[in-house]
Amino acid sequence: MVAGEPNDVRVKRCGGGWAVHIVENGKLTVHRFKTQSPAEHFADDQRARLGLASRPPIDEH
Template structure:
């Protein structure tokens, strides 16, 4: 379903109605609605549309709200083959030596940055 609304900024909205998840994408005055039966799939689609349109993820994180604190090392023993979608992107589960699980939420930007930092650290540690 497509509608036109002139002069409105690009936006992505997600809502639940009549037993379905609706992702409404407004791009250059054109509104498109996409229907999903599964919430996680709708959330993932909405997040990728936000990224594509250059919009902030939902909810936005302000730097002054982030409380940095020293955390103990989390030594990864396994990466589970369970990938899900969240309101922020993709979720993967890491497991330490004691079986403690850590769910890691990644967007396209943060996953690229994480891969870049890991590659740089491995190069420094092991050379080429």
């Protein structure tokens, strides 16, 4: 997440699956997926909903 930015969407590799972290107005919500493709599609939809322009890199940590 970027300091000072109230809204953000990130995809992270998490254990054996994937997690989409959504920060909306400073509140974090996490959605988990078994595979990368559905996670990326969901994240893209959330970025569009929040009016975010770009796709940040996947966090492999």
